[in-house]
Structure formats: structure tokens, C-alpha cells
Amino acid sequence: MNKSIWLEQESLFEQVRTNINTDLLIIGGGISGTNTLYFLKDSPYKITLINNTNNNTTCNSTAKITYLQQDIYTKISKIYSKETAYQYYKSQIEAISLLTDIIKKENLNCDLEKAPSFIFTNTNKSTFKEEKDFLLSHDIRLKSKKKLPLDLPCYHALEVKDTYVFNPYKYITQLKQKLNTYKNISIYDQSVATSITKEKDQYKVCCNGKTITCKKIIMACGYPFEIEKNFPFTTYLERSIVSAFKYNKEKDFSAINVDQNVLSVRTYKDYLLFLSHSHNINNKENIEKEVKNHLHLQKELFSxxxxYTWINHDIMTNDHLPIAGQVKNTYIYLLTGYNTWGMTNSTICAKLISDLILKKDNAYQKLFDPNRSTNSKRIVNNLLYSISSGSRLICDKFYKNKDFYKDNVEIKKEDGIIYGIYIDQEKKEHKVYNLCPHMKCNLIFNSFDKTWDCPCHGSRFDIDGNVIKGPANYDIKIK
Ligand SMILES: Cc1cc2nc3c(=O)[nH]c(=O)nc-3n(C[C@H](O)[C@H](O)[C@H](O)COP(=O)(O)OP(=O)(O)OC[C@H]3O[C@@H](n4cnc5c(N)ncnc54)[C@H](O)[C@@H]3O)c2cc1C
Structure with a gap:
């Protein structure tokens, strides 16, 4: 798999090799799990965190810490109200303060830099004006600009100054290393939870063939598994291409547009990170072609x-608000659905989950509640997404991927079972099942990363069938 500019080591801690008894189990060691562990570190509970790999959404992001998030306040206002959008804005401001405080207090050397954020447009789009009006109506200090600190097509921009950028890998790994020294905390890598069963007042979680017994589970693994059966209908996944290249800059900054074709940039030391080609993973575009188009655009814009070039996807919710809280009738807590703004949202949601566990009040409990009531606009969004993913599922059953692949990939049906075959450069055949164990969608070969990817819910497998990204937590190897 192609690696991001951040990723150094996929695992730092030992694997789960024995049965474990713990009070709280955190599944997932990206920024959500790490931040939750941080806020619970001084609690009386014994806490275990299990993680598959650091090659996760966090370490493939662009890691801007900002509350200027395209036209999100306009979108939330349209679904709920301006008051709800303002509450979300306040949550982001609080998150920035919490996150930067952790970095300072724990002395984390994670390249945190204060860097102004921009939103911009290359059109005369009305949502840009609506977003500006929203921000001004709440006395948010911003500057109107006609250009960005770099030469990108820009008709109108807004700048705020109290925002940051950092290195997400250094942040999560250094923080986990510090937390692992606490007596009540144990952290494991290369450890995948595969099933959860409830026995009286305890949960039994199967992990690497061992059993972890716990009282409460915090699901910080991105796409949840074994709970929230409605989840696929209230969310979708958005994939983007990111690249990084050496670039002479005057100052640190980040910028993202509000136009249909998303463009986003940020500085990192003497690099510029550039993101484009964002779309729903349901969109059946050949990934190699997408990467080519991204690199072509980069050349056109920056010469x-x-x-570094990599791809990443995040979970989007149909009301633009994250999902965090206690799952109904369980002792399972969920934090996810950050709509590509996970640096701030993971922090505020981790604080919420820790407050719920410690029985403290939290201002955002209702706003992010996984069981929040739906309204007509959410229902329409649900329906549109269900139709799109349903038709995708059906089409995949018939689609033979004919013009999709070159000679080294084949989809074959034998005795009613569909297999995917990849032939590597040494002419070695790698044959796997072509069915995602999560919800039985057919997998698409990703010729850029040499992985089998699920177009429905984003699970990914290497060429030998090992699962590398959930929600699937079983391999597709042929036994
Ligand atoms: C292209 C792109 C750019 C982005 N840029 C920004 C940005 O600039 N600013 C911003 O705020 N946000 C950004 N985001 C969003 C942000 O990266 C994510 O929202 C955030 O990283 C999600 O963190 P997480 O910890 O919930 O998930 P992850 O980072 O994916 O962590 C989940 C962890 O759980 C583990 N796991 C999964 N299943 C299991 C299992 N069964 N057992 C054990 N472990 C398991 C995984 O290995 C992984 O380590 C971006 C997203 C994308 C796609």
C-alpha cells in the first residue's frame, strides 16, 4: 500500500496473546481511541486499548485543526437550525483548545504550528456567502480576501487565524507511548476484535483468537461492527487522493474550497499537501485513473x-454531525462519523465519551447522540444513499469488471463462488474470495495500492486476503 507522508511504523506495541480481563476496552488506536484513552487515564478503571494498525484514517489525513470546514455551518443550518450549527461551531472551538492543551501539557513533539485557515471559492456560489453571513452573525473574527497565500484559482476567500496544523502520526504514537506507562493502561497493536458477545453484565470480545472480558466497550474503530445495524443507511464514505511535494512557502497555512470539485492544501515543513478528487466510494471510477487525474491536476496547478501520493476515506453522516455516545440498551460507546474533520471531532467526541463513562454532564451529548431523532431532510438523505448503495450491491453481482482491469487481475466464478485473482510481477498468482465478509459486496481491485477494496463500506484487504481496514474484521483468504 502507498504510504502517507506521516506514517513511520504500522505497529509499536505487542499483540494480544493471552486472555485479558479489563474494565474498559477501547477498540481502535487512531485519534479517537487515543484521545478517549487520554481523557480516561486518571479514572479508577483498568483500560485496555486494542488496535489493528497505525496505517489508519488518522495517519492518512491532512491533519488540519480548524473550525473553518468548507460550508458546514450552512449545511447544518439547512438540516436543523442556525442554533444547532452554532453549537457545532462551539464544539469545534472547544476541541481546538482541548487538543492543543494536550499537546502542550504532554510536551508532544508533533510539529504543531499555528496556521491560518482559509475557505475559498472559484465561483460566485451562494453557499459561500451564506457561510460568511453565518460566521459574521456570530462575531467570528475573519478577513475577506481575494487571493490565497499560494496561486490557486480563487474568486473569494475567508481567513481565520486561530487554527493549527500538526503531524497526526507523531501525535497519536507519542501520546500512546506516554499513556502506556500508566499502571491502569495496556495498549496492543496488530490485534483485531472479531466478535462481541454479551454474557450477563460482561462483554466477551474475541481478539487474535483470545478472549477479552470487559464491562464496557468504546468503539473507536472508524466504521463500527456488530452494532448500529442502521449505520450503513445514515452514513456514506468519501474517498480523496492526497499528495505531498517540496514547496517554497512564505508562511504556514491551510485552505479548502467550497466548490463541487474539492481542492484542499496545507503546508508541512518544506512540503505542500494537496488533496483533490473527493467522492463517494460507491462511485465506480478506476482508482488508478483517479490518481493519474489528481497528479495531472497537481502538475497543472503547481508545475x-x-x-508521496496516497488515498484515504472517511465516514460522512447524512446530517453533517458526528456520531458519539452510548448505543441504546448497551454498554457500548461509539465515536465516529467526522465528515473529514476528525482532528477536532475526535477530540470533542472523546471528551464526551469519557464524561458519559465518568457520569459527568457534557454540553454535546444531545447534539452527537447516535440515537438522535431523524427529520425529513435526513430521511431524504437516507433514502438517496440507500438507493445508491443498494443499486451498487445489485450491479456488482452482475458486473464483470471487464474494462476495469488490466491483464494481471481476473474475477472468476467457480462452482458458484466468486474469486479475485491478482498476478504479481513474478507471475505468482494471489487468489482470494471476492466477497466482503461484512455485507457480502463484491470487491474491486485497487491497482494503485494493490488491495481488494469494498465499494460499499470501505473494507480493504491485501492481495493475500488479510483484512487491513474494517468494518470487515475477517480475512478473505482461501483456506
Ligand atoms: C483524505 C482525508 C483528509 C483528511 N484531512 C483531515 C484534516 O485535515 N483535518 C481533520 O480534522 N480531519 C481530516 N480528516 C478526517 C480524519 O482523518 C478522520 O476523521 C479521523 O482520522 C478518524 O479517526 P479515527 O480514530 O476515528 O479512525 P482511524 O484513524 O481509522 O482509527 C481507527 C483504528 O481502529 C483500528 N481498528 C479498526 N477495526 C478494528 C478492529 N476490529 N479491532 C481492532 N482495531 C481496529 C484501525 O486499525 C485504526 O487504527 C481527513 C480524512 C480524509 C479521508
Whole structure:
């Protein structure tokens, strides 16, 4: 798999090799799980965190810490109200303060830099004006600009100054290393939870063939598994291409547009990170072609070649608010659905989950509640997404991926079972089941990363069938 500019080591801690008894089990060691562990570190509970790999959404993000998030306040206002959008704004401001405080207090050397954020448009789009009006109506200090600190097509921009950028890998790994020294905390990598069963007042979680017994589970693994059966209908996944290249800059900054074709940039040391080609993973576009188009656009805009190129996807909710809280009738807590703004949202949601566990009040409990009531606009969004993913599921059953693949990939049906075959450069055949164990969608070969990807809910497998990204937590190897 192609690696991001951040990722150094996929695992730092030992694997789960014995049965474990713990009070709280955190599944997932990206920024959500790490932040939740941080807020619970001084609690009286014994806490275990299990993680598959650091090659996760966090370490593939662009890691801007900002409350200027495209036209999100306009979108939330349209679904709920301006008051709800303002509450979300307040949550982001609080998150920035919590996150930067953790970095300072724990002395984390994670390249945190104060960097102004911009939103911009290359059109005369009305949502840009609506977003500006929303921000001004709440006395948010911003500057109107006609251009960005770099030469990108820009008709109108807004700038705020009290925002940051950092290195997400250094943040989560250094924080986990510090937390692992606490007596009540144990952290494991290369450890995948595969099933959860309830026995009286305890949960039994199967992990690497061992059993973890716990009282409460915090699901910080991105796409949840074994709970929230409605989840696929209230969310979708958005994938983007990111690249990084050496770039002479005057100052640190980040910028994202509000136009249909998303463009986003940020500085990191003497690099510029550039993101484009964002779309629903349901969209059956050949990934190699997408990457080519991204690199072509980069060359056109910056006349530079990239040193790093990678792809990443995040979970989007149909009301633009994250999902965090206690799952109905369980002792399972969920935090996810950050709509590509996970640096701030994971922090505020981790604080919420820790407050719920410690029985403290939290201002955002209702706003992010996983069981929040639906309204007509959410129902329409649900329906549109269900139709799109349903038709995708059906089409995949018939679609033979004919013009999709080159000679080294084949989809074959034998005795009613569909297999995916990849032939590597040494002419070795890698044959796997072509069915995602999560919800039985057919997998698509990703020729850029050499992985089998699920177009429905984003699970990914390597060429030998090992699961590398959930929600699937079983391999597709042929036994
Ligand atoms: C292209 C792109 C750019 C982005 N840029 C920004 C940005 O600039 N600013 C911003 O705020 N946000 C950004 N985001 C969003 C942000 O990266 C994510 O919202 C955030 O990283 C999600 O963190 P997480 O901890 O919930 O998930 P992850 O980072 O994916 O962590 C989940 C962890 O759980 C583990 N796991 C999964 N299943 C299991 C299992 N069964 N057992 C054990 N472990 C398991 C995984 O290995 C993983 O380590 C971006 C997203 C994308 C796609």
C-alpha cells in the first residue's frame, strides 16, 4: 500500500496473546481511541486499548485543526437550525483548545504550528456567502480576501487565524507511548476484535483468537461492527487522493474550497499537501485513473511532481454531525462519523465519551447522540444513499469488471463462488474470495495500492486476503 507522508511504523506495541480481563476496552488506536484513552487515564478503571494498525484514517489525513470546514455551518443550518450549527461551531472551538492543551501539557513533539485557515471559492456560489453571513452573525473574527497565500484559482476567500496544523502520526504514537506507562493502561497493536458477545453484565470480545472480558466497550474503530445495524443507511464514505511535494512557502497555512470539485492544501515543513478528487466510494471510477487525474491536476496547478501520493476515506453522516455516545440498551460507546474533520471531532467526541463513562454532564451529548431523532431532510438523505448503495450491491453481482482491469487481475466464478485473482510481477498468482465478509459486496481491485477494496463500506484487504481496514474484521483468504 502507498504510504502517507506521516506514517513511520504500522505497529509499536505487542499483540494480544493471552486472555485479558479489563474494565474498559477501547477498540481502535487512531485519534479517537487515543484521545478517549487520554481523557480516561486518571479514572479508577483498568483500560485496555486494542488496535489493528497505525496505517489508519488518522495517519492518512491532512491533519488540519480548524473550525473553518468548507460550508458546514450552512449545511447544518439547512438540516436543523442556525442554533444547532452554532453549537457545532462551539464544539469545534472547544476541541481546538482541548487538543492543543494536550499537546502542550504532554510536551508532544508533533510539529504543531499555528496556521491560518482559509475557505475559498472559484465561483460566485451562494453557499459561500451564506457561510460568511453565518460566521459574521456570530462575531467570528475573519478577513475577506481575494487571493490565497499560494496561486490557486480563487474568486473569494475567508481567513481565520486561530487554527493549527500538526503531524497526526507523531501525535497519536507519542501520546500512546506516554499513556502506556500508566499502571491502569495496556495498549496492543496488530490485534483485531472479531466478535462481541454479551454474557450477563460482561462483554466477551474475541481478539487474535483470545478472549477479552470487559464491562464496557468504546468503539473507536472508524466504521463500527456488530452494532448500529442502521449505520450503513445514515452514513456514506468519501474517498480523496492526497499528495505531498517540496514547496517554497512564505508562511504556514491551510485552505479548502467550497466548490463541487474539492481542492484542499496545507503546508508541512518544506512540503505542500494537496488533496483533490473527493467522492463517494460507491462511485465506480478506476482508482488508478483517479490518481493519474489528481497528479495531472497537481502538475497543472503547481508545475511540480509529488514525492508521496496516497488515498484515504472517511465516514460522512447524512446530517453533517458526528456520531458519539452510548448505543441504546448497551454498554457500548461509539465515536465516529467526522465528515473529514476528525482532528477536532475526535477530540470533542472523546471528551464526551469519557464524561458519559465518568457520569459527568457534557454540553454535546444531545447534539452527537447516535440515537438522535431523524427529520425529513435526513430521511431524504437516507433514502438517496440507500438507493445508491443498494443499486451498487445489485450491479456488482452482475458486473464483470471487464474494462476495469488490466491483464494481471481476473474475477472468476467457480462452482458458484466468486474469486479475485491478482498476478504479481513474478507471475505468482494471489487468489482470494471476492466477497466482503461484512455485507457480502463484491470487491474491486485497487491497482494503485494493490488491495481488494469494498465499494460499499470501505473494507480493504491485501492481495493475500488479510483484512487491513474494517468494518470487515475477517480475512478473505482461501483456506
Ligand atoms: C483524505 C482525508 C483528509 C483528511 N484531512 C483531515 C484534516 O485535515 N483535518 C481533520 O480534522 N480531519 C481530516 N480528516 C478526517 C480524519 O482523518 C478522520 O476523521 C479521523 O482520522 C478518524 O479517526 P479515527 O480514530 O476515528 O479512525 P482511524 O484513524 O481509522 O482509527 C481507527 C483504528 O481502529 C483500528 N481498528 C479498526 N477495526 C478494528 C478492529 N476490529 N479491532 C481492532 N482495531 C481496529 C484501525 O486499525 C485504526 O487504527 C481527513 C480524512 C480524509 C479521508
Amino acid at each position: 511540480l511532481d509529488s514525492e
